[in-house]
Amino acid sequence: MNAHLRSLTLLAGIFLIGSDPVIGGTGPGDTGIVEILFESSAPYYEPPLAVVSAGIPVRWSNATASPHSIRHDECLKEDGQCVFQSLAVPPENSFAIAPLPPGRYSYHCELHPVMRGTLVVVESQAATEMSGPLAHSVK
Numbered sequence: 001m002n003a004h005l006r007s008l009t010l011l012a013g014i015f016l017i018g019s020d021p022v023i024g025g026t027g028p029g030d031t032g033i034v035e036i037l038f039e040s041s042a043p044y045y046e047p048p049l050a051v052v053s054a055g056i057p058v059r060w061s062n063a064t065a066s067p068h069s070i071r072h073d074e075c076l077k078e079d080g081q082c083v084f085q086s087l088a089v090p091p092e093n094s095f096a097i098a099p100l101p102p103g104r105y106s107y108h109c110e111l112h113p114v115m116r117g118t119l120v121v122v123e124s125q126a127a128t129e130m131s132g133p134l135a136h137s138v139k
Helices: 003-017 124-134
Strands: 022-024 034-038 049-053 058-062 093-097 103-108 116-122
Touching (some): 034 049
Parallel strands (some): 022 049, 034 058
Antiparallel strands (some): 058 093, 103 116
16 A cells, blocks of 8 residues: 555544544654643543654653553463553653554553543655644654
8 A cells, every 4th residue: 555545544433433633743853742641531642543653752641640551451461562661650740661662552541441542653755745734742
């Protein structure tokens, strides 16, 4: 599948989910970090779907009054490849991961299993094509 078609497929999925994603790392040489926030109510991770360029790190920040965690769903599978997993992240703290290769990474909070999110890492060109008004990164 070519990059343009992948971008359109990803955008279609975003609109079906009904939530604006964070799209970060869209510019040449962008070395920012994409931030995902813990929320006290649904959808619990804001945004619930984050799209980031390959090569850009991601940080989850906890502004709630409770501890939370981030665990890649593959960590639950005996033969899964566990890519990231945090300990409990206390209020007013954060957890960051190094850049990941392109792929779709579903994750959840071990302490509150109803909390679920998805991180989609795309090639830089695909993120640039999708950025528009949704681009957001923290420097």
